[in-house]
Amino acid sequence: MNVLEASDLKVYYHTAKGVVRAVDGVDFIVEEGTSVGLAGESGCGKTTLGLSFLKLLPENGAIESGSLVFEGDDIYSLDEKTFRENIRWSQIAMIFQGAMNALNPVFKVEDQISEAIKLHSNKKKKERLQMARDLLKKVDIDPTMGRHYPHEFSGGMRQRAMIAMALACDPKLIIADEPTTALDVIVQKQLMDLLRRLKAEMNLSLIVISHDISVLAELCDYLNIMYAGRIVEWGEIEEIFENPRHHYTHGLISTFPTVEDEEKKSRFEFIPGAPPNLLDPPLGCRFHPRCPAATEICMQEPTPEMRRISEKHYVACHHPRGDLD
């Protein structure tokens, strides 16, 4: 069963310069108990997509059209109050980037976790605080640290506290936006182990958003590659790493060094050019100005549709890698 299903989702920002199409017709599926990665460069719309699942867009942003289904129920048309009371955090929680400023600096950590519980249950304060401390213990933080303020926590601890807060209401789905970014590799590893462990223990489904494809390789079962507001490739993670069909995916994977491959160690590949401005994206395939395989057809509308490669691998490209045409 699918926990979350979004189809043809469009999220636009209305700015003084025009309409920014941050998410422009995205299909996204999270199967129960799986973890789904969302990769892409900065500004490709991945955080916007993550926030739109919680209907938490900035003031000038809005979900323009599409559908959003959570556990079989339409949540797209739910009004703000019902959504806030019944879905947000209690069903879908989010781990924010860095957790540096994601925790309020003037409240104690345990109070912030307890607040999340308070909003979605009618437990007494004492019980809530006990729950908050248990949650801290679960993410390997000394429960007595709950009485401290976020600035007294290290970066890794703040991220753990953020995870504890996300778990507070026993959600079905957790969206982790850059959960390990700006932390050192040892802490990154610990956090990834923690997330994997919690996912198994609590029967969670995960969406992991990151620009760091190696983090996603560690954590995810499926991978979505996003480029300029669209998903360009989707599939099982091994399949994508071993057999990337989109030229962008290939470029993205090649930019990461591998330890095993002696030959590749010495030379990095890179993707020339810069991501397009979403105010005025290129016609046709949005990747064509940077694509080594682009031809006449790629510059013309319409944008390529998702094509099936196999049961669990789709790509949106006119000339996928490995095809002989």
Next chain:
Amino acid sequence: MSLKRYILKRTLYSIVLLFFALTLNFIIFRMAPGNPIQIVASGVRLKPEMVERLIELWGLNEPLHVQYIRYLKSTLTWDFGYSYNSLEPVGREIMERLPNTLLLMGVSLFFAIVFGTVFGVYAAYKRGSLFDLTTVTVSLFSYALPTFWMGLLMIYVGGYLFGMFPLAGTMSRPPPLDPIMRIFDLAWHLFLPGLTLFLFQYGGWLLMMRSTLLEALHEDYITTARAKGVAERGVLFKHAFRNAMLPLVTNIALQIPGLLNGAILTETVFSWRGLGLYTWSAIQFTDYPVLQAVFYIFALVTIVCNLIVDIVYGYIDPRIQY
């Protein structure tokens, strides 16, 4: 460092600072041009022996360091010597006027903070609305008007055109005998100068509250709060307000000197019998003992307010380390 040590350290700093202010206060008046004796003597013709006698009485014939020590002693004991103008003890005159100034300042500051904060929060909450636009415009306008001009306008409209309020003074003469009537009489006199000083400050508070709150609303922890399911009201009043309060408290300390400034002008315009009016007349008479005393009190108030805010800040912002 513990809180106790921090308070001790800050208090010591404040004392050193006050000492510098005291010294500067002494030097400025010794360096200022003009001879106070001549000013006193300008109205009445004084015999040379009288002048001699006055110089001796005021200690102006003594060497500077002796004068300095005497000045320190009289200031710290709240004695301040005698006024050159009224020949009354300055300490007593100040104690008569200080409550009036504190009342005027306190009442106007209190209402300015309350109204500025409440309307500022609401304007930030309804940002972009007609309410927001109106309050911001009105605030900018009242904030930009000079107090003396606004004061004159108040007297003209409230006192002269409508005749609802007294034109000047702190109390009716003779003051009512009944204590309750006295309070009403005082409040009646307080209204216009209080309103003037209120309008002078209110806009600043509102604009600051609104902008710090809007700034706080863009922080990541606000998104977290919304994601947790906190309703917009809670986001604003709990999560954003607690953070926006920090610069607000700092501002209280910074506003006090400006407020004293405004009080001098307002009290003068309204003939409010406070320290401001006292300062104004002392400036006109080159009444050094009075000016020294008043400047000392202004410095003291500023330093003490800063000290209090520093200590309070440690309580409301957990990130402050002692």
